[in-house]
Amino acid sequence: MKKHSVDLTVNGREASLLVEPRQSLADALRGELGLTGSHLGCEHGVCGACTIIVDGDPVRGCLMLAVQAQGADVVTVEGVSPKVGLSEIQAALREFHGLQCGFCTPGMVVVLHHLFSENPRPSEAEIREAISGQLCRCTGYQGIMNAAKAVAARHQSKNV
Amino acid sequence: MKPAPFDYFAPTTLEEALGLLKQYGSDARVIAGGQSLVPMLALRLARPEVIVDLNRVAALAGIAEDGESLRIGAMTRQARALASPLVHEKLPLLRHGLENVGHPPTRARGTLGGSIAHADPAAETPMVMLAYRATMVLAGGAGERAVPADEFTLGTFDTCIAEGEILKEIVVEVRPDEGTGFFELSRRRGDFAMASAAARMRLDAAGTCIEAHLMIGAVAPVPLRCDAVAEALVGAIPTEVRIREAVRLIDLDAFEFDNPEISLAYRRHIAPVLARRALMQAASRAGDLRQ
Known part of the structure; x- marks a missing residue:
């Protein structure tokens, strides 16, 4: 099958x-560009670990073909993480035990980053909706919720 | 979990897309948002030779007013429709259905037309379009044809879209004087429904029901239209007692789906409950319109 060049x-x-x-965008980001932060869990759109931001919206990296990304603006978990240290969301996830094995964490970080960039002080319901498509089999989600609520509360107190 | 190889084309016009479908015939598959087709490719449940991608056909996306109707382009993203002020104002049932479709990342890519053409029996959008008695506009080599929603879905994953045709748009007549209701039950938010119900109702000045529609989804290959329930409500004040009586007329014998995790008996138990709630919500909202 003919290969396609994608810019x-x-x-x-x-x-x-x-x-x-046939190559998924998540596979291409990992395999061709070495951006292995996006995790491929189920590879059919259920787990959300591969979630990336494409043209401003979080999407499943495994449900978009790389060839469909011609001209797209893609942000991965590497793109929302500082070169050194942790982002505010990542630090909160660590502080509140929002991860154990860490497999789902890249997707969680990406959707939470998107949520807070659009809405710095989300309600609990808005946080739950934002992470509703992300499976975590370790934490029972409570640590993740506590981390996100803490970030929202800090934004509230600092009037972000 | 890797798809079988295929060739890929990304036309930018509907004519070009139809030309590719004509050229490749049954070897070709159209991809819209890909939220159902890509999993099917990954699981190799679908192995097309050629994929024709509609994502660059700009003319297929968008929502426009046309007299008393809204015309919804098949490639309109679910997230865009959910955020659309036109949909909020004029098609509340579509909005409430879309709130139950998947999750933000799948709605960002998933399209209305893709969901309708995929025809999953548990999907919300096809049932909403049945409840609205919408019209599906299909484009093909020989021109366009309009198909009523009732004739569009033929079964599980099966529609009347013929080889070489593309679902172009959905036309929905707007009824500003009606109330609508939508309820579904799923294990977790965004999961496929175990059963679902969509209702529309109009009341006259005295509060008497003059028109009602009820659809039940996820219980049979095609969502069930419950005309007997609607007929029992027309001419009556839709009180909770009346609605409880009416939902007894749901044809439970038409329910087919029976799985180890969601039994037929359970679906028969919950569907009338969801139908009652949807009808109560529709009646309440229709009542609010009269204030």
């Missing part, structure tokens, strides 16, 4: 891919 922006930088049409 896109990943984490603010221009990138080119040469991919088979």
